[in-house]
Amino acid sequence: MIDLELKKVSKKYRIRREVDTNASFIRKLLSLRKRKEDFWALKDISFSVQRAEALGIIGHNGAGKSTILKLLSRITTPSAGEIMINGRLSALIEVGSGFHPELTGRENIYLNGSILGMLRREITKKLDSIVEFAELRQFIDTPVKRYSSGMYVRLGFSIAAHLDPDILLLDEVLAVGDAAFQQKCIQRITELKKNGTTIVFISHDLRAVQKLCDRVILLKSGQIEADGDPQETIALYESSSRNLHAQARAAGVQEASREAVVTSLSFYNDEDQECLSFETGMPMKAVLKYEVYKPLVDVIFEVQFYSQEGRLCSFFSSETLPGRIDLQPGEGTIVFDCSSVGLGPGVYFIDTGIRNRQAPFGIDIDWRKRCLAVRIDYDRHLRDTFYMPYICRHSPAPKTFADASREKLIETI
Amino acid sequence: MLYEGARPIRIIRPVSFSPVDLFRELRGLWQYRDLFYTLTVHRIKVRYKQSVLGLAWAILQPLSLMLIYTVIFSVIAKVPSEGVPYAVFAYAALLPWTFFSSSLTNATTGLVSHTQLVTKVYFAREILPLTYVSAAVFDFVIASSFLIALFFYYGVGLTIYALYAIPIFLLLAALATAFSLFLSAVQVRFRDIGVAMPLLLQIWMFATPVVYPLSAVPQRYRGLYALNPTVGVIENFRRVVLQGVAPDHYSLAISAIIAAILLPLAYLYFKRVEATMADII
Numbered sequence: 001m002i003d004l005e006l007k008k009v010s011k012k013y014r015i016r017r018e019v020d021t022n023a024s025f026i027r028k029l030l031s032l033r034k035r036k037e038d039f040w041a042l043k044d045i046s047f048s049v050q051r052a053e054a055l056g057i058i059g060h061n062g063a064g065k066s067t068i069l070k071l072l073s074r075i076t077t078p079s080a081g082e083i084m085i086n087g088r089l090s091a092l093i094e095v096g097s098g099f100h101p102e103l104t105g106r107e108n109i110y111l112n113g114s115i116l117g118m119l120r121r122e123i124t125k126k127l128d129s130i131v132e133f134a135e136l137r138q139f140i141d142t143p144v145k146r147y148s149s150g151m152y153v154r155l156g157f158s159i160a161a162h163l164d165p166d167i168l169l170l171d172e173v174l175a176v177g178d179a180a181f182q183q184k185c186i187q188r189i190t191e192l193k194k195n196g197t198t199i200v201f202i203s204h205d206l207r208a209v210q211k212l213c214d215r216v217i218l219l220k221s222g223q224i225e226a227d228g229d230p231q232e233t234i235a236l237y238e239s240s241s242r243n244l245h246a247q248a249r250a251a252g253v254q255e256a257s258r259e260a261v262v263t264s265l266s267f268y269n270d271e272d273q274e275c276l277s278f279e280t281g282m283p284m285k286a287v288l289k290y291e292v293y294k295p296l297v298d299v300i301f302e303v304q305f306y307s308q309e310g311r312l313c314s315f316f317s318s319e320t321l322p323g324r325i326d327l328q329p330g331e332g333t334i335v336f337d338c339s340s341v342g343l344g345p346g347v348y349f350i351d352t353g354i355r356n357r358q359a360p361f362g363i364d365i366d367w368r369k370r371c372l373a374v375r376i377d378y379d380r381h382l383r384d385t386f387y388m389p390y391i392c393r394h395s396p397a398p399k400t401f402a403d404a405s406r407e408k409l410i411e412t413i
Numbered sequence: 414m415l416y417e418g419a420r421p422i423r424i425i426r427p428v429s430f431s432p433v434d435l436f437r438e439l440r441g442l443w444q445y446r447d448l449f450y451t452l453t454v455h456r457i458k459v460r461y462k463q464s465v466l467g468l469a470w471a472i473l474q475p476l477s478l479m480l481i482y483t484v485i486f487s488v489i490a491k492v493p494s495e496g497v498p499y500a501v502f503a504y505a506a507l508l509p510w511t512f513f514s515s516s517l518t519n520a521t522t523g524l525v526s527h528t529q530l531v532t533k534v535y536f537a538r539e540i541l542p543l544t545y546v547s548a549a550v551f552d553f554v555i556a557s558s559f560l561i562a563l564f565f566y567y568g569v570g571l572t573i574y575a576l577y578a579i580p581i582f583l584l585l586a587a588l589a590t591a592f593s594l595f596l597s598a599v600q601v602r603f604r605d606i607g608v609a610m611p612l613l614l615q616i617w618m619f620a621t622p623v624v625y626p627l628s629a630v631p632q633r634y635r636g637l638y639a640l641n642p643t644v645g646v647i648e649n650f651r652r653v654v655l656q657g658v659a660p661d662h663y664s665l666a667i668s669a670i671i672a673a674i675l676l677p678l679a680y681l682y683f684k685r686v687e688a689t690m691a692d693i694i
Contacts, residue, residue, distance in 0.1 A: 013692060070691065074425065074535035077688040083425040091534070098530050100455065102462050111455055114448040115534055166420055 002086065003167055003198040004049040004072070009081030011042040011067050011222075041067040043222045044081070049167075054199040056209035056230060058237055059219035061349070061370045065202050068219075072169055072200065087166025087198070090116060092157070101145035105136055105155055108144050112159050126162045133184070134158035154181055161188045168192060170201040172308055172347060182345075186212075204347050204373035206234050207277045238276055242266045244352075244368050260292040260327060261366045265303065265352050267374060277375040278341050280387045286316060286336040288352060290366075296327040298358060299365065301334045304351040305343060306370070314343060324357070342387045345378045428688040435677065438537075438684055445537045449544060456548035471555040474515075475507040482507070482624045492625050497655055501563050505651040506623040508560055509582065512553040513589050513643060514614045520545040520593035521600050522607045525694060532691045539683055542593040550586065560654070572657030578650055581660065585646045587672045595679040598686040601694050617641075622648045627664075639664050642671040 015037045042064045049055050059065050070076045071083060073091035098115045099108050109130055113123040123130075131140050134154040144152065170189070189212065193199055203209050209216060209230065216233040218226040220240075226233045242264045268285040269275050278284050286303050304315040316336035318325060353367035461467045479500055486492040487499035494502035520542035524531075527541055564571065600606040620641050622630070627648045630638050638644060645664035653660050 071425070075532065075691045077425060077428050079427055081427075085423045085425070087420040087422075098534065100459060102459050103455065107455070107458070110451050114451040115530065115536055117444075117536065118447075120447045120451065 001051040002048045002084075003051045003053075004086070004200065005084040006045055006047055007082045007084075009042060009045045009071065009078045009083060010040060011064075011071065011076070012079040013039045013041055015039050040222055042071075042078075045222075045224060046081075047217060047224065047227065049198055049200060051198055052193070052196045053215060054193055054201065054213045056213035056216040057200065057202045057219060058204070058206065058209060058216060058234065059225075060241065062221075063219040064222040065219055067222075069169060069171060069202050085167065088117075089167040089169065090160070090163040090165035091169035092160045092163075092171065099144055099152070099156070102143055104143055105131075105140040105147070108155070109159055112156070113162075116160060116163060118163065130158045130162050133161065133188075135181075150181075157181075157185055161185070165197065167198045167200070170199060170203070172203055172205065204349075205375050206238070207375050207377065210234055238274070241276070241372055242274070244371055259294045259296060259365050260290055260299075260354055262288060262290050262301075262352055262354060262368055263331075264289045265350070265368075265372060267372075276372065277377060279377045280342070280344060281340050281389070284338045284341045286338075288334045288336075289331065290334070290354060291331050292327045292329050294329065296356070296365065298324045298356060299327060299354050300325070300357050301354055302352065303336060305348040305374075306351065308347055308349070313348065319357070340387070340389050341376060342389075343376045344386065345376050347373055347375050349373050428685065432677075432681065434684075435681065438680075442537050442539065445540050448536055449540050449547070452540060452544040453547045453551075456544055457551050460548070468555055471552040472559045474552075475504060475511045475556050476559065478507050478511070479504045486624050493629060495626050495628070495656065497569060498567050501560075501567050501569060501655065502626075502651070503624060504560055504563055505655045506621075506647050508553065508556055509585055509647055509650045510618060510621065510623050510643075511556065512549050513585060514618065515552065516546045516549040516589040517592050517596060517614065518610050519549065521596045521610055524597040525600055525604070525607070528694050531694055538687045538690060539594060539680070542597040542683075543590065546586065546589050546593055549589070553582075569655065570657065571654065574653045574657055574659055577653040577660050581646055581650045581653065581665070584665070584669055584672055585643070585650070587676055588642050588646065588668070591672060591675040591679040594683040595675075598683045598690075601686060601690055617643065620644075622651075639667050640671075642668045642675075644668070 045064075045068070047055075057065055057068060067076075069091070071078055072085070072089065098112045100111060103111065106127070109127060110120065110123055114120065118126075131137055134151075134157075136151060136155060136158075139147065139151065144155070147155070168189070186208075189199070193212070199212070201209060201212055213230050215228065216226075216230040217224055218233050218237050226236050244262055244264055265286065265288050266274050267276060267278070268287065269278060270283040272285075288301055288303065290301070299318075301318040302315055303317075305313045307313050316338070318334060349370045350372040351367065351369050352371060353364050355364040355367070461470070464470065466473065482503045483500045486503070487494065492499070523545045524538070524541050531538065563569075596606055596610075618624075620638075621643045627644070645661070645666075645668035649660040649665050652658060
C-alpha cells in the first residue's frame with residue numbers, strides 16, 4: 001500500500017535580480033518586465049513511501065529538503081509532475097508559528113488546532129490530553145506572551161502531537177525543549193509509528209534520522225543522490241560533506257577567491273573517528289584543510305557554530321595562537337582540539353573560512369556558509385543550556401562526640 | 414486499516430485553475446468552517462483585548478466621522494439631507510460604508526501580515542481575508558445599535574421596508590468579499606496596494622452617496638455614477654431605513670449584477686495566486 005508518491009516532481013523558483021533601490025522609477029518599472037532567472041530547487045524527483053514506513057530525507061542546505069516539505073504540506077505547488085497523498089497528512093513543522101501572544105494558552109490551542117486542521121469538537125475532546133502532555137495545567141488560562149520559550153515550544157508540539165494523522169511530516173522539531181520533553185516527543189512519534197502512521201522525517205539531525213527511519217533518501221542539488229538503507233546513506237552523506245569544493249559546486253556557489261580556499265572540514269570524536277554527532281562534555285576535534293595560491297599575511301581561520309535560529313553560539317578561531325599567521329602558496333592543515341564540548345544539545349550549523357585580520361568584518365578570503373551541521377546530544381552531565389567543566393569533591397562534616405557515642409550505644413545493643 | 418474508506422486521496426499538480434474547479438474549491442473551503450469561526454472570534458477578541466474602550470470603538474469610528482461630516486457638510490456647507498437631520502442621514506450611510514472600508518483595509522493588509530503562517534502551514538488561504546470581513550460584520554452589528562438610538566433621539570420611525578436592509582447588507586458583504594479577495598491577493602505581489610488603500614477608499618467614499626444624497630448628483634452623470642457598485646447599495650440602505658420606502662430596484666440590480674460577476678472572478682484570481690503565494694509573499 002503506497003501512501004505517498006512523487007512522480008517526476010520539479011519545482012522552479014524565479015529569482016528576480018534586485019534593482020538598485022536608488023534606481024529611477026522608470027528603471028524600476030522597466031525591470032518588472034526584465035527576464036527573470038530560473039532556479040530549479042527540485043528536478044524530476046520520483047519516490048514513493050509505503051504505509052507505516054518511516055522515510056528520512058537528508059542533504060545539505062539548498063539541496064531541496066525544505067522544498068519537498070513545502071510541496072508535501074501543500075504550502076506551495078510543484079512546477080511539474082504529480083504528487084499523490086493517500087490519507088490525512090499533518091506537518092509538524094516549526095510549532096507555535098500560529099500562536100497569538102495576547103490570547104491564553106487555551107484559546108491558542110483552539111486557534112492553532114484549527115489552523116492545523118482539527119475540528120473544534122475534536123480539540124475540545126483532546127484538550128485535557130494536550131494540556132497534560134505540555135505540562136501546562138496551571139498556566140493554561142494565562143496569555144502565552146507570559147510563557148517562557150520552553151513552555152511555548154511544549155504547547156506547540158503538544159497540539160501538533162495530537163493531530164492523529166495518517167501521514168506525519170516531521171521537521172527539525174525534535175531538537176526542541178529540554179531533554180525530558182524531547183524524550184517524550186520521540187516516544188510519542190515512536191508510538192504513532194507503531195500504530196501504522198507513515199512518517200517522512202526531513203532533518204539535519206543524522207542520529208535522530210538513523211534512530212527513527214527505515215529508509216533514507218539523500219538529496220543533492222535538487223536530485224536524489226542515494227535512496228536506501230539509513231546507515232549506508234548517512235555514511236555516504238557524512239563522507240561527502242567533508243569536501244567543501246564539491247559541496248560548493250553542487251550548490252552552484254561561485255568560488256570567488258583566487259587567493260586561498262578551505263578545501264575540507266571534518267570533525268573527529270575521542271576515538272579519532274570522523275563523525276558529525278557529539279555529546280556535551282566530550283572531546284571534539286575539527287580539522288580544516290586549505291589551499292593557498294598567493295602569499296597572504298595575517299590571516300585568521302575560523303569555525304563557527306550557529307543555532308537553528310541563526311544565532312552564533314560559539315566558535316574556534318586561530319586568533320588564539322601567539323603571533324600572526326602568514327601563508328605561502330601550497331596546502332596546509334589547521335586543527336582545533338576541544339577537550340570538552342560546551343554547547344548544549346541541538347543541531348548546529350557550521351560556517352568556516354579564512355579571513356584577513358585587518359579586513360573589515362564580512363570581507364573574507366574564503367567563507368563557507370552553513371557548510372555542515374553537527375548534532376550535540378545530552379550527556380549525563382547536563383540538564384540545561386550551558387556546560388561548565390568541573391570536578392566535584394565532597395567533604396562531609398566530622399562526626400560529633402554525641403553522634404559517635406550514640407552510634408556506639410546502638411552498636412552495643 | 415479501519416478507516417480505509419475514510420482516507421482522502423489527494424493529487425497535487427501544477428497550477429491550472431479552471432472555473433470547473435471552483436465548486437471543488439468551495440467544497441474544500443467548507444472543511445475549514447471551524448477555522449473560519451475560530452479566527453473570526455480571534456480577530457474580534459484580539460482587537461478589543463487590552464483596550465480601555467473595548468467594543469465602544471465599533472461605534473466611535475462611524476460616530477466620529479458623523480460628527481466631522483455634520484460640521485463640515487451641514488453646518489458649513491449646507492448639503493441637503495432629504496428632510497432628515499443631517500447627523501442621522503450621514504450615520505445611516507457611514508454605518509454600511511465603515512463596514513465596507515474596514516473590511517477592505519483589514520483584509521488587504523491582513524493576508525501579508527500572516528506571512529509566518531502562510532509559509533509554514535497549509536489551510537485555505539481565503540479564510541484570512543474572509544475572517545476580516547466577518548469581523549467587520551460584527552462591528553457593523555454593534556454600531557447599528559447606535560443608529561437605533563439616533564432614531565429614537567430624532568424621532569425617526571422605522572417601517573416594514575427597513576427589512577430590506579438585510580438583503581441589501583448581504584449584497585454589500587458580497588461586494589466587500591469580492592474586493593477583499595482580489596485586493597489581498599494583489600497585495601501579496603505588489604505592496605503598493607496597502608499603501609494606496611486609505612487614499613483609494615477616501616476617493617471611493619466621495620464617489621458614493623455617503624455624505625450627500627444620490628439626488629444631489631446631476632441627472633446626466635447618473636448613468637456613469639451608478640456603475641460604482643457601492644452606489645446602489647449604500648443609497649438604498651439609507652433609503653429603506655431612513656425614508657421608510659421601497660428600495661430603488663434599478664440601482665440595486667446594477668450593484669447585484671456587478672457583485673455576481675466580481676465575486677467568482679475574484680475568488681478564481683485569489684486561488685490562482687494562492688498556489689504560489691508562499692513563494693512570493
